[in-house]
Amino acid sequence: MIDLLIEKLRSVLPDDRSFLALHEPNFQGNEWQYVKECLDTGWVSSVGKYVDLFEQKLVEYTGVSHAVAVVNGTAALHISLLLSGVEAGDEVLMPTLTFIATANAVSYCGAIPHFVDCEFRTLGLDPRKLATYLAEIAEVRQDECYNRQTGRRIKAIVPMHTFGHPVDLDPLLDLCARYQIELVEDAAESLGSFYKGQHTGGFGHIAALSFNGNKVITTGGGGAILTNDAELAKRAKHLTTTAKVPHKWEYNHDAIGYNYRLPNLNAALGCAQLEQLPGFLAQKRTLAKRYQEALQDVPGLTFVTEPDFAKSNYWLNAILLDETEAHRRDELLRATNEQGIMTRPFWTGMHKLPMFADCPRMDLTVAESLEWRTINIPSSPFLGGRHDEA
Amino acid sequence: MIDLLIEKLRSVLPDDRSFLALHEPNFQGNEWQYVKECLDTGWVSSVGKYVDLFEQKLVEYTGVSHAVAVVNGTAALHISLLLSGVEAGDEVLMPTLTFIATANAVSYCGAIPHFVDCEFRTLGLDPRKLATYLAEIAEVRQDECYNRQTGRRIKAIVPMHTFGHPVDLDPLLDLCARYQIELVEDAAESLGSFYKGQHTGGFGHIAALSFNGNKVITTGGGGAILTNDAELAKRAKHLTTTAKVPHKWEYNHDAIGYNYRLPNLNAALGCAQLEQLPGFLAQKRTLAKRYQEALQDVPGLTFVTEPDFAKSNYWLNAILLDETEAHRRDELLRATNEQGIMTRPFWTGMHKLPMFADCPRMDLTVAESLEWRTINIPSSPFLGGRHDEA
Ligand SMILES: Cc1ncc(COP(=O)(O)O)c(C=O)c1O
Ligand SMILES: Cc1ncc(COP(=O)(O)O)c(C=O)c1O
Numbered sequence: 001m002i003d004l005l006i007e008k009l010r011s012v013l014p015d016d017r018s019f020l021a022l023h024e025p026n027f028q029g030n031e032w033q034y035v036k037e038c039l040d041t042g043w044v045s046s047v048g049k050y051v052d053l054f055e056q057k058l059v060e061y062t063g064v065s066h067a068v069a070v071v072n073g074t075a076a077l078h079i080s081l082l083l084s085g086v087e088a089g090d091e092v093l094m095p096t097l098t099f100i101a102t103a104n105a106v107s108y109c110g111a112i113p114h115f116v117d118c119e120f121r122t123l124g125l126d127p128r129k130l131a132t133y134l135a136e137i138a139e140v141r142q143d144e145c146y147n148r149q150t151g152r153r154i155k156a157i158v159p160m161h162t163f164g165h166p167v168d169l170d171p172l173l174d175l176c177a178r179y180q181i182e183l184v185e186d187a188a189e190s191l192g193s194f195y196k197g198q199h200t201g202g203f204g205h206i207a208a209l210s211f212n213g214n215k216v217i218t219t220g221g222g223g224a225i226l227t228n229d230a231e232l233a234k235r236a237k238h239l240t241t242t243a244k245v246p247h248k249w250e251y252n253h254d255a256i257g258y259n260y261r262l263p264n265l266n267a268a269l270g271c272a273q274l275e276q277l278p279g280f281l282a283q284k285r286t287l288a289k290r291y292q293e294a295l296q297d298v299p300g301l302t303f304v305t306e307p308d309f310a311k312s313n314y315w316l317n318a319i320l321l322d323e324t325e326a327h328r329r330d331e332l333l334r335a336t337n338e339q340g341i342m343t344r345p346f347w348t349g350m351h352k353l354p355m356f357a358d359c360p361r362m363d364l365t366v367a368e369s370l371e372w373r374t375i376n377i378p379s380s381p382f383l384g385g386r387h388d389e390a
Numbered sequence: 391m392i393d394l395l396i397e398k399l400r401s402v403l404p405d406d407r408s409f410l411a412l413h414e415p416n417f418q419g420n421e422w423q424y425v426k427e428c429l430d431t432g433w434v435s436s437v438g439k440y441v442d443l444f445e446q447k448l449v450e451y452t453g454v455s456h457a458v459a460v461v462n463g464t465a466a467l468h469i470s471l472l473l474s475g476v477e478a479g480d481e482v483l484m485p486t487l488t489f490i491a492t493a494n495a496v497s498y499c500g501a502i503p504h505f506v507d508c509e510f511r512t513l514g515l516d517p518r519k520l521a522t523y524l525a526e527i528a529e530v531r532q533d534e535c536y537n538r539q540t541g542r543r544i545k546a547i548v549p550m551h552t553f554g555h556p557v558d559l560d561p562l563l564d565l566c567a568r569y570q571i572e573l574v575e576d577a578a579e580s581l582g583s584f585y586k587g588q589h590t591g592g593f594g595h596i597a598a599l600s601f602n603g604n605k606v607i608t609t610g611g612g613g614a615i616l617t618n619d620a621e622l623a624k625r626a627k628h629l630t631t632t633a634k635v636p637h638k639w640e641y642n643h644d645a646i647g648y649n650y651r652l653p654n655l656n657a658a659l660g661c662a663q664l665e666q667l668p669g670f671l672a673q674k675r676t677l678a679k680r681y682q683e684a685l686q687d688v689p690g691l692t693f694v695t696e697p698d699f700a701k702s703n704y705w706l707n708a709i710l711l712d713e714t715e716a717h718r719r720d721e722l723l724r725a726t727n728e729q730g731i732m733t734r735p736f737w738t739g740m741h742k743l744p745m746f747a748d749c750p751r752m753d754l755t756v757a758e759s760l761e762w763r764t765i766n767i768p769s770s771p772f773l774g775g776r777h778d779e780a
Contacts (some may be wrong), residue, residue: 017435027429035425039417043661044610045603071461071611074649100632100643107646110500213435213653220434220653221461242490249723251737253490255744256497259464263603263610266653308700326723347641 001325002298002335008294009341012287013383019340020378021315023214027269029276034268046241048264050121050271055224057274058209062191064202064226066233069262070240070268073188073223076103077158077238079260080206080225084182084343086111086154091147091360093157093181095125096349096367102158102186103350105220114147114154115351115361118370122344123308123318124167125159126366131175133362138179145179148359161190161200163376164216164315165306169195169203176204184208187226191216192313201226206236216280216315217273219266281313283384284351288314289339290384291377300325304374320374329372336377346374391690391715392725399731403773409730410768412706413604417659419666420553424658436631438654438774440661445614447664448599452581454592456623459652459660460630463600464579467495467548469629469650470596470615473622474502474572481537481570481750482615483547484516486739486757491547492576493740504537504544505741505751508760511697513708514557515549516756521565523576528569536570540750551580551590553766554705556605559585559593562675565592565737568577574598579614581606582703584673597628599775601656606670606705607663609656639661671703673774678704680774681767690715694764704769711763719762726767736764 025386038044049310051069058067070076080203088110094102096115103113109254114134137149145154160165176183183204187193190200191209201207206229211222225236238244243257264272288305294304306312321329329345336343348358349371351364359388403410430433441459448457453734460466462525476482478500484492486505491504506523509516526543528535535544547566551555566573578585580590581599596619601612615626628634633647652660678695685693692710696702711719719735726733739761740746741754 025432025434027432027434032426032428035429036422038532038610039421042415042417044415044417046607046611047603072649100634100641100647101649103647104632104648151764178598213437218435220428220655221436221649221651242494248727249734251490252737253705253743254745256494257490258494259462259491259611261611263656265610265659266655337638344639345641353643355644 001298002328002332005298005301005334006339006341008298009377012290012294013341013378020342021380022276022344022376023376024380024382025030025213025218025379026276026280030272031269034272035265038265038268044265046261048267050264050267051262054267054270054274057271058226061274061277062199062201062226064199065228066226066230068225068233068236069267070223070225070260072221073208073260074101075214075258075260076107076110076208076210076223076225077186077239079258080184081111081156081207082239083235084184084205086155089152090155091150091152094154095160096351096361096364097123097162097346097370098160098186098350099188099347100350101188102160103356111155112152113350113356113359115359115364117362117364118367120366120370122165122167122373123162123370124168125172127168127175127236129173131171134175134179140180141229143180147360154179154181156184158184158186160186161193162187162314163318164190165304166190166191166193166195166200166310166312168307168309170260173203189215189315190313192277194311196309202228206232209365211270215311217270218279219262219270219273220264222262222270231347262306280381283381284314284379285377287384287386288317291317295319316376317379318374318376320336323369323373323374326372329375332375342378346352346371362375369374391688393723395616395688395691395722396726396731397555397727398511398688399767402680402684403731403768408422410732411770412734412766412768414730414770415603416666416670416771420662421659424662425655428655428658434655435653436651438657440654440657441652444660444664445769447661448614448616451664451667452589452591452616454589454713455618456616456620458623458626458630459657460650461614461652462611463598464491464495465604465630465648465650466598466600466613466615467491467576467676468498468578469648470574470598471495471499471501471546471625473625473630474595475576476545478673479542480542480545482545485550486741486751486754487513487552487736487760488550488576488740489578489737490740491578492550493746501545503740503746503749505749505754507752507754508757510760511693512555512557513552513760513764514555515562517558517561521561524565524569530570533570535571539752544569544571546574548574548576550576551583554580554699555694556583556585556590556702557581558697558699558731563593579605579705580703581666584701586699592618596622598663601660606703607660609652609660609663609669612652612660618755636749669770673771674769674775676705677769677774681707685709706766707769708766710765711765713759713763714752716762719765722765732768734766736761
């Protein structure tokens with residue numbers, strides 16, 4: 001099976017490269033022009049026209065009303081949680097299968113991650129299983145949700161759109177309304193992904209994007225906060241720019257703030273990248289389609305496709321090993337990586353990491369199974385061919 | 391006096407500019423080349439040769455054994471405090487006259503700033519006055535220092551080298567040894583400043599640099615942690631890179647970590663800027679000398695010069711109004727800014743800001759006086775003339 005898989009992967013991938021990364025950035029648009037302009041004018045730092053332009057373009061592209069550019073996705077999550085009223089001692093629901101940043105951001109608020117199981121269809125949080133669980137453990141008192149078992153407030157939930165595949169948001173929104181829990185979307189991986197026709201990141205209270213080097217578009221390091229609430233956007237800008245009160249020369253600050261600004265230099269890169277996003281997405285869909293076709297006859301695995309309610313950006317392509325093949329995961333990882341085809345397993349479930357081992361959790365059977373069966377394969381846009389060919 | 395001051399400032403400053411900022415960056419070295427290389431090779435993000443090179447060059451320049459590049463000076467301070475063992479509920483001593491980041495970073499640790507008075511000579515923390523104060527309020531029990539008045543542990547002290555002028559470190563080091571307090575240098579403003587021949591940032595446990603757009607050199611946004619302790623440097627790198635445990639493909643993390651990496655793109659800028667640092671410093675010394683000469687006959691003020699134990703980078707030039715002229719501060723700020731000569735007062739004392747108003751403090755008479763009497767004037771390197779002329 002492993003040999004056949006490698007053969008099929010090779011049939012999709014170009015043969016002129018000795019190493020294929022999971023996701024490489026591509027800078028063939030206006031990157032150099034915009035970046036050079038920053039250097040030539042001296043506007044490289046925390047103020048500059050590219051920061052404003054990047055925010056404006058994110059708004060146009062996603063259809064979410066406000067975007068605040070920040071230094072990375074982790075910072076975006078941190079501020080999103082603070083602005084959702086998450087306080088020390090609260091619990092925040094999140095899938096156990098996510099990148100560490102989701103859980104870390106909760107910790108920065110002094111709050112406690114509470115781990116939720118995932119579903120096979122989306123690889124993300126399972127809203128139906130969560131409904132059953134909340135019916136058991138949660139109660140609403142005076143418009144706030146409490147965990148009956150720990151006595152702590154459950155303030156927010158952070159669904160994460162894994163590898164770009166949107167979670168099923170409608171039932172989740174129902175749950176949030178019923179239990180008075182704030183929805184904070186971790187959309188770090190889902191720029192270019194739509195749920196029922198609407199871009200991810202606009203469904204909840206507030207959301208976080210990431211433009212890390214391995215994402216669909218990159219600013220070197222970067223992120224953004226998205227929200228449809230003008231007041232929240234204003235507070236996000238304020239908190240991420242040291243909470244300085246505007247004044248011609250005086251330095252007054254009215255809250256504990258952060259230096260989470262995205263430098264203009266990085267925003268310039270982002271503007272050029274956003275222009276190319278539709279092209280990247282088309283290439284990525286082509287690549288996913290080719291993988292799907294090539295892998296359909298490989299026994300023992302399934303290529304992960306977008307759920308039927310969503311259009312995914314296919315950020316990272318993934319294969320799901322059958323239960324019976326799960327024990328061969330590491331063998332498969334070794335063989336592919338040795339041959340220069342980069343592959344990677346799912347993240348380790350957050351509940352297994354030492355600093356989160358004591359956090360509350362529901363039954364995590366599906367996540368535990370997914371963790372051993374999911375493998376990412378090379379997903380750079382260029383692997384889908386030139387856009388005009390695609 | 392204000393008219394004469396403006397006339398004298400004009401005699402030093404070029405007359406072909408309608409607006410002179412406080413500190414402008416200058417990109418006339420290899421910035422283009424290095425940044426373009428990042429774009430051409432695709433290495434813009436969290437790994438890349440410029441990050442390593444930048445760290446190595448910082449070590450060479452400062453003579454401090456280890457440097458860890460991070461996303462900004464605030465992040466550098468945050469991690470420096472964590473690595474000095476600052477925990478929730480501890481107190482951290484710092485001058486009340488500092489940029490907000492110093493106090494914010496303490497808050498991120500859940501600790502409490504404890505404000506110390508400044509001295510005229512350095513504009514920074516006054517070690518002699520602090521000695522008298524600690525004799526009154528502090529006691530050492532089992533190798534740890536406690537504030538007798540609040541019962542809290544005093545874990546660290548953060549001297550800040552204001553505008554690049556080093557504080558008097560020797561008596562401070564004595565105090566730290568006597569009271570078992572960790573010394574964390576906020577060297578955000580003092581790259582290129584030396585105390586008794588040795589670069590700032592190497593005297594205490596650990597130190598923070600900033601490469602914000604207004605600093606002596608800039609990376610757009612950026613900072614670094616400096617330390618002479620190899621083990622600390624390793625932990626700083628680990629904590630600032632999400633505390634990931636190295637593995638070929640597995641995602642394990644062994645602590646609550648941060649995404650505080652400096653992107654390679656920004657590090658590339660830093661490498662080019664560091665090459666020009668000696669030139670910038672020469673220009674800045676020339677400018678300071680010209681200011682000093684031009685302003686010596688203006689009654690009612692003194693130009694701030696480096697303390698005799700130090701060589702300052704003269705990051706921001708400053709004038710100190712006489713007591714009798716302090717009431718004219720805002721008038722002076724208005725007149726100069728209206729004429730396109732940017733000036734700025736000292737920061738508002740941290741103890742006056744709402745979120746720090748309840749923090750412990752000593753008598754702050756000198757700081758309160760300095761706050762009303764200190765004004766920064768344009769300090770960009772190019773104002774000192776071309777380097778080869780300088
Ligand atoms: C799910 C998820 N959340 C958060 C982040 C954090 O983003 P960043 O790396 O930009 O801090 C990432 C990406 O790294 C991510 O994949
Ligand atoms: C004294 C001081 N500390 C800390 C910082 C924070 O650095 P940064 O702006 O890079 O976060 C600065 C500069 O802005 C500063 O002047």
